[in-house]
Every structure is written in structure tokens, then in C-alpha cells.
Amino acid sequence: MAPAQYTRYVLNERPGRGPVNPRTFRKEVVPFDLKPGKGEILVQVLYLSLDPANRTWLNDARNYMEPVKIGETMRAGALGRVIQVGEGTKFAPGDLVNGTMGWTEYIIVPSKGYQKIVIPTGAELIDFLGPLGxxxxxxxxxxxxxxxxxxxxxxxxxxxxxxxxxxxxxxxxxxxxxxxxxxxxxxxxxxxxxxxxxxxxxxxxxxxxxxxxxxxxxxxxxxxxxxxxxxxxxxxxxxxxxxxxxxxxxxxxxxxxxxxxxxxxxxxxxxxxxxxxxxxDYASQYSSALKDLTKWVSEGKLKRKFHLVQGLENASEALGLLFNGGNTGKLVVQVAPVDNAKL
Ligand SMILES: NC(=O)c1ccc[n+]([C@@H]2O[C@H](COP(=O)([O-])OP(=O)(O)OC[C@H]3O[C@@H](n4cnc5c(N)ncnc54)[C@H](OP(=O)(O)O)[C@@H]3O)[C@@H](O)[C@H]2O)c1
Known part of the structure; x- marks a missing residue:
């Protein structure tokens, strides 16, 4: 059953030169009125990638990506599960996907540009935010x-x-x-x-x-x-x-x-x-690099550690760990239980 509402965090105020602070993001609980259109998918976010670059996207300055706008859901790389598909997509409900999403429980994204995850031998889902991401x-x-x-x-x-x-x-x-x-x-x-x-x-x-x-x-x-x-x-x-x-x-x-x-x-x-x-810059060569990285993960040659923070509500505070050295390995926020990701 679809939830009546869902939670997302939007950019409330730019932090200027200093670190993210309690006024930077604002929680919004909004009615669940998400329905994917043609070529779109509705995704439940499972894991959020926290990256130092997230901080640079908050500045109103020239960068390799547009700044996040005031009032916009905070952007993030993420892993999620497809809940519903619009007409003409390559995905099916239940598929795991990897790509740009945001600090939200659910999101509609254009299916183009999102990758369906097939977990290789020796790896687990979260590796797609680490060595396979x-x-x-x-x-x-x-x-x-x-x-x-x-x-x-x-x-x-x-x-x-x-x-x-x-x-x-x-x-x-x-x-x-x-x-x-x-x-x-x-x-x-x-x-x-x-x-x-x-x-x-x-x-x-x-x-x-x-x-x-x-x-x-x-x-x-x-x-x-x-x-x-x-x-x-x-x-x-x-x-x-x-x-x-x-x-x-x-x-x-x-x-x-x-x-x-x-x-x-x-x-x-x-x-x-x-x-x-x-x-x-290297997007056209991702598939050959991923072949190598997948092989090394499957052979046990690439060790990795994840610093897992539970709950979307903790994303803002957790971002600070990247800047005070609080993380070892990849910093990830778990937004929903992985086995239970369905409407
Ligand atoms: N060019 C690209 O396409 C690209 C892509 C991904 C990441 N990056 C960049 O790569 C870097 C690492 O990103 P990541 O995602 O892998 O993060 P990360 O290394 O997992 O976390 C950041 C680490 O930086 C260290 N640090 C923080 N402030 C520092 C300071 N003042 N001086 C020295 N070390 C400091 C901390 O470890 P300590 O305990 O050792 O201080 C912290 O754990 C970032 O600069 C990020 O922007 C670039």
C-alpha cells in the first residue's frame, strides 16, 4: 500500500563559507502524490551516498554541476528500488537502481541514465556506492x-x-x-x-x-x-x-x-x-573500468569499509563526518531497510 505521505529534505539556506549548519536543510513531509509519467520511474531510496562534493553543490557558484536551488530536494548519489514504472522504460518494479537521486524517501526520475544493478559474486548492494560506484x-x-x-x-x-x-x-x-x-x-x-x-x-x-x-x-x-x-x-x-x-x-x-x-x-x-x-569526464569508459573493478571485488582483491548512518533525518549531521575525519571508508546513510523496500 502506498504511504499517505513521505519525507524529504530541501535546501533551506546556503551555508556561505562555513560548514553545513542546522538552518541549511529543512524537513518537509508531503502528500504521496508521486506517479511516474512516460519514460519515468518511481524509486524508493535505500542508501544515500554522502560525498564531500555535496558541500560544493550548496554554493551559488560555477561548478561541474548546477548548484542545488533553494527549496529543492538535496541532491545525492543513491541506490534505490523501483516501485512503479511509467510507459516505455527498461525497468520493472523490484529492480535495484543506481544514480542521482536525493535526500528523500521516494523520488521520480527519468529512467534514462539510471543503471539497473546486478550484484556480482563476492559483492553486495552497498558496493555500488563504493568500489563499484x-x-x-x-x-x-x-x-x-x-x-x-x-x-x-x-x-x-x-x-x-x-x-x-x-x-x-x-x-x-x-x-x-x-x-x-x-x-x-x-x-x-x-x-x-x-x-x-x-x-x-x-x-x-x-x-x-x-x-x-x-x-x-x-x-x-x-x-x-x-x-x-x-x-x-x-x-x-x-x-x-x-x-x-x-x-x-x-x-x-x-x-x-x-x-x-x-x-x-x-x-x-x-x-x-x-x-x-x-x-x-570518463563516462564513456565506465563499462570497461567496471569490468576490472568487478573482477577485483569478486576475486577479493579490493577490501572496503562502510560507515553506515541510519535514517534520512541524520544525513545533514552525518555530512560533517567527512570534514572532521569521523568516517573510515565510504560514508552512507541508510534510508530504508533493503529487504523491505516496497509499497
Ligand atoms: N574529482 C572527482 O570526480 C571526485 C569524485 C569523488 C570524490 N572526489 C574528491 O575526493 C576527495 C575524497 O572524497 P571521498 O568521497 O572519498 O571522501 P572520504 O575520503 O571518504 O572522506 C573525506 C576524508 O577527508 C579527510 N579530510 C577532511 N578534512 C581534511 C583536511 N582539512 N585535511 C586533510 N584531510 C581531510 C578526512 O579523513 P582524515 O581523518 O584522514 O582527515 C575524511 O574522512 C574529496 O575531496 C572529494 O571531493 C572527487
Whole structure:
């Protein structure tokens, strides 16, 4: 039976330069009047992906995607179950789907552009928000296409215990690189060394961080940077000739006013390359990358951790975990029980 109403969270007020706060989002409980039209599907949201980029979508500024509008349901990558289909879609009720949805219990989306999930051997549904989803693809294209990593090279990875970084570290080891991971807590460093097999993990909050970096890395070939800011500025002094920086993210500045890079002239003296990218740039190559990622997950070669938060009402507060290091692995909000996702 259809519910009489459902809950969604809309953007109430832009947070300016600071972090998301209790006024940023507004809860709305609205009548359930959702009926998919031609080419559309009605989806019950099961799992929401929380991503640092969610914060950047709240700024009224030029970005790779339109900003979320005031009064609009907060956008998010998500996994859901198709409840009802409009005419002419490739989906059937009960199908699991992956794609852009929002902070809502139910949503109508155009079926085009949404992928039907078939869970491979050795994987589970939530992996489609991890190694088999956007973070896996970001790690893959950032390291192989942008970073051009090769066996025997030295790879440095920041936010290494997070969703993207933890996959980059493992891909780096798989191709035979020496991998130095950077994270903000000793228990994260232990997980990276003992479970994910990096050569060394160093804590950027330690007063000896710069000395630790010099000792562990020497000079690097590839830096997969998720963080930007001070760590990137320091890393610019530790590049080998022809080093590559795959500039994936700059989370240290998403809630702040960037200070700028004072060491950038090393890019010239070391004939180095700093290249930004957005995973969507590689959309035409997703299917071949997913073949590799699926194979590695099925073979047990890619370990992953999920930090699961229960309840849509906790999404706003949980977003803060990405910025204070509260998550290890992929941060996900569970909106509905997976086995019970039906009207
Ligand atoms: N270019 C793309 O297409 C693309 C796609 C996906 C993600 N990204 C970017 O990749 C980065 C990682 O995203 P994710 O989804 O994988 O998140 P995540 O790594 O799972 O979580 C973010 C982590 O960043 C670290 N962090 C937060 N503030 C920091 C600071 N001031 N200095 C250093 N580290 C800090 C925290 O770990 P610690 O405890 O180690 O501090 C936190 O756990 C983000 O910058 C994101 O925007 C880019």
C-alpha cells in the first residue's frame, strides 16, 4: 500500500563559507502524490551516498554541476528500488537502481541514465556506492588515466582512509607501486598498513608530519590528492622530475577561503603536471573500468569499509563526518531497510 505521505529534505539556506549548519536543510513531509509519467520511474531510496562534493553543490557558484536551488530536494548519489514504472522504460518494479537521486524517501526520475544493478559474486548492494560506484571509478581513472601510475613508482595518496583514497591505495599496490598513505588518525594509519597493505601510512596531524613525509616518501612520482591546501602545498616541494599530481579533490578548503599555493613554481622546475579531473569526464569508459573493478571485488582483491548512518533525518549531521575525519571508508546513510523496500 502506498504511504499517505513521505519525507524529504530541501535546501533551506546556503551555508556561505562555513560548514553545513542546522538552518541549511529543512524537513518537509508531503502528500504521496508521486506517479511516474512516460519514460519515468518511481524509486524508493535505500542508501544515500554522502560525498564531500555535496558541500560544493550548496554554493551559488560555477561548478561541474548546477548548484542545488533553494527549496529543492538535496541532491545525492543513491541506490534505490523501483516501485512503479511509467510507459516505455527498461525497468520493472523490484529492480535495484543506481544514480542521482536525493535526500528523500521516494523520488521520480527519468529512467534514462539510471543503471539497473546486478550484484556480482563476492559483492553486495552497498558496493555500488563504493568500489563499484562513483568512488571506485574516480580512483580508477584518477590513478590510471590522470596519474599514469607505473610499477616501481612512488605513489602518495591523501585522505587515504576514505572512500576514494582507500581504493586508490589498493590499486596502487596492485600495479606494483610503492604506496605512502596520508590520513588524520593513528587507527586509520594502522588500518591502511595492516589491512590494505600500503608501504607506510603517516598522520598529517602529527607535529612531525613534514619530517615523516620526507623520510617515507623521499620524492614521489604520483600524488593522488583528495585534500588540497597545506598538504598539497608541501607536496609540491617533494616532486620527482616529471611527477604527476592527479588533483581529485580539495576537501580542506570546501568550508573555508582557500589560502593559495606558495610552492607552485616547483611545477615548472620539475617539469611536473598538476591535472584536475571530474570522474564524469570518463563516462564513456565506465563499462570497461567496471569490468576490472568487478573482477577485483569478486576475486577479493579490493577490501572496503562502510560507515553506515541510519535514517534520512541524520544525513545533514552525518555530512560533517567527512570534514572532521569521523568516517573510515565510504560514508552512507541508510534510508530504508533493503529487504523491505516496497509499497
Ligand atoms: N574529482 C572527482 O570526480 C571526485 C569524485 C569523488 C570524490 N572526489 C574528491 O575526493 C576527495 C575524497 O572524497 P571521498 O568521497 O572519498 O571522501 P572520504 O575520503 O571518504 O572522506 C573525506 C576524508 O577527508 C579527510 N579530510 C577532511 N578534512 C581534511 C583536511 N582539512 N585535511 C586533510 N584531510 C581531510 C578526512 O579523513 P582524515 O581523518 O584522514 O582527515 C575524511 O574522512 C574529496 O575531496 C572529494 O571531493 C572527487
Amino acid at each position: 562513483m568512488n571506485g571509478l574516480t580512483a580508477y581513472f584518477g590513478l590510471f588515466n590522470v596519474g599514469q601510475i607505473k610499477a616501481g613508482e612512488t605513489l602518495v595518496v591523501s585522505a587515504a582512509a576514505g572512500a576514494t583514497g582507500s581504493i586508490v591505495c589498493q590499486l596502487g599496490k596492485m600495479v606494483g607501486a610503492k604506496v605512502i598513505a596520508i590520513a588524520g588518525a593513528d587507527d586509520k594509519c594502522q588500518w591502511l598498513e595492516n589491512e590494505l597493505g600500503v608501504d607506510k601510512a603517516i598522520n598529517y596531524k602529527s607535529p612531525t608530519f613534514h619530517a615523516d613525509f620526507k623520510k617515507a616518501v623521499g620524492y614521489f612520482d604520483v600524488y593522488f590528492d583528495n585534500v588540497g591546501g597545506d598538504i598539497l602545498n608541501f607536496a609540491l616541494t617533494r616532486m620527482k622530475k616529471h611527477a604527476r599530481i592527479a588533483f581529485c579533490g580539495s576537501i580542506s578548503d570546501y568550508n573555508a577561503t582557500p589560502k593559495g599555493l606558495t610552492n607552485y613554481m616547483n611545477i615548472i622546475s620539475q617539469s611536473a603536471k598538476l591535472e584536475g579531473f571530474i570522474v564524469f
